[in-house]
Amino acid sequence: MVYSADSQRYDMMTYHRSGESGLKLPAISLGLWHNFGGIDTFENGRAMIARAFDLGITHFDLANNYGPPPGSAETTFGNILKADFAAYRDEMIISTKAGYYMWPGPYGEWGSKKNLVSSLDQSLKRLGLDYVDIYYHHRPDPDTPLEETMSALDLIVRQGKALYVGLSNYSPEQTKEASRILKRLGTPCLIHQPQYSMLTRRPENGLLDVLEEEGIGSIAFSPLHKGILTDRYLNGIAPDSRAAGPSVFLRPEELTEQTLGKVRLLNELAAERGQKLSQMALAWVLRGGRVTSALIGASKVGQIEDAVGALRQPNFSIEELARIDEILK
Ligand code: NDP
16 A cells, blocks of 8 residues: 555654754654564564654664664665655655674775775665765774764765764764864764663763764664663563564663662653653653654554653653652662
8 A cells, every 4th residue: 555644744743953953853763773674574664664754753763784684674664765755755864874894804894984985885775765864983993093984974975975974882082073073074963873761871971061062963772771661571571572582682681680670660650650661761861952862663663652652741850850860870
C-alpha cells in the first residue's frame, strides 16, 4: 500500500533549534542502530519509520556500520525511502556517520580524508540519496591531525554531499578544538552526539558547557540506556528484548541488582508523575533545554508512541529532580 503521511503530523511534536544554527530538530529523534539490519523484519522497520514520521519525528539517524551486517541499516532505510518517502525527502533530516571499522585495510575506519569521503560515497549509494543532512565523524582519531578530519567534513559540505556536520564521542577539549577549526573553515559544527541518560551523565562534566559556548546543538544517544531505563527488565529478561538477543551491546551481565534497584525506584517516581519510566527518562534528558533532541531506538511501533508521549509531561519539580539525583547517587 502506498504510504500517505498523517496530515496532523506536526501537531504534537516540539522542535528545537540545534545550537545557533537555523536547523530545528524534533525533541525525539529515531536511530536505526538496532532493528533495521539485514537480520531484522523489513515490514516492522517500515512500519516504525511511518509511525515515527506520522508523529512528527523528522530526524532519522544512521551510520555506515549499522546493521547487522554493517551497512544493512542504510540499505533498509534506502528501500523504505524509495517505497514510501519519495514525496517527503524535504521534510526529513537524515544523518549518517563514519569513523568505526567498516572495511579492511588502512582506509576503512578512523578519520582520514580518504575514509570520510569514501565511506560517505558508499553510504549515499546504500541510502539511494544524493546528500545527507548531517554527516558525523563518529569517534575521535588519535592519529589523524584534527585539521585533516575537519577539512574533510568541510569539503564534503562544499561538494553538496552533506548539508551540516557533526561530531560524536569527542571529549569537551577535542570538541572545542574541532569547533574552532570548523568555524575557521566556514562550516560550523551543527551538533554533537554524546551518550547521555540518567545512567550515563558524563556530558554534564564539561561537554554541555562547551556546546553552549560554541553554539553547537546536542543529541543524546541511548537516552533509555539501551532499554534499561524502561519497564523492560523489571520482571526478568523478556525473550524479545535487546538483552536476550544477539546484540553484543547489551549483555544480561549489565542488568545488575544495583542498577535494577535504581530502575525500580525510578519506575515508582515515574508512576507518581503519571508517566512510564521510559517517558520520564526522555523528559529528564530534555529537561532545562540543554539537549536539542533525545535519540531513541525502538523495536516496536508502540515504543515510538511511548516516546512521543513523554512530551505531554516534560516538567520536573525541584523535589523530583532532587529525588532522581538521590536515587542515582
Ligand atoms: P535507547 O536507549 O533509546 O534504547 C532503545 C531500546 O530500548 C529499544 O530498542 C528497545 O529495546 C527499548 N525501548 C525503547 N522504548 C521502549 C519502551 N517504551 N518500553 C520498553 N522498552 C523500550 O537507544 P539505543 O541504544 O537504541 O540508541 C539510540 C540511537 O542512538 C541509535 O539508534 C543510534 O542512532 C544512536 N547511537 C549512537 C552511538 C554513537 O556512537 N554515536 C552509539 C549508540 C547509539 P528492545 O529491543 O528491548 O525492545
